[in-house]
Amino acid sequence: QVQLVESGGGLVQPGDSLRLSCLVSGRTASRYDMAWFRQAAGKERESVAVIRWRDGNTFHSDSVKGRFTISRDNAKSTIYLQMDSLRPEDTALYYCAAGSAQVLTTGRSYNYRGQGTQVTVSS
Numbered sequence: 001q002v003q004l005v006e007s008g009g010g011l012v013q014p015g016d017s018l019r020l021s022c023l024v025s026g027r028t029a030s031r032y033d034m035a036w037f038r039q040a041a042g043k044e045r046e047s048v049a050v051i052r053w054r055d056g057n058t059f060h061s062d063s064v065k066g067r068f069t070i071s072r073d074n075a076k077s078t079i080y081l082q083m084d085s086l087r088p089e090d091t092a093l094y095y096c097a098a099g100s101a102q103v104l105t106t107g108r109s110y111n112y113r114g115q116g117t118q119v120t121v122s123s
């Protein structure tokens with residue numbers, strides 16, 4: 001079993017930055033790759049960033065590449081999503097998920113997910 005708890009969301013203006021955190025716990029947590037998903041109202045879930053636990057390799061979707069960065073701190077058992085140059089279209093519920101990198105990248109499935117943290121970008 002893996003538990004994921006997100007934090008760091010909020011209301012910001014276009015062009016601002018936010019850093020989301022995902023605290024990971026559970027005996028089998030180290031077996032899983034990690035991802036940040038987002039889902040906006042009325043839209044399909046999107047995988048925005050993935051990090052492979054084994055070697056730290058990362059993937060970022062085209063919609064956030066160059067603006068968002070996924071990272072991890074093993075000592076703190078935490079996954080981060082640094083979001084810069086935020087846009088109104090980034091408004092969504094963001095949540096972290098655990099699974100295999102190949103599947104997480106598609107956004108179709110995951111083994112575990114957190115409750116999410118809302119990010120709203122508006123002037």
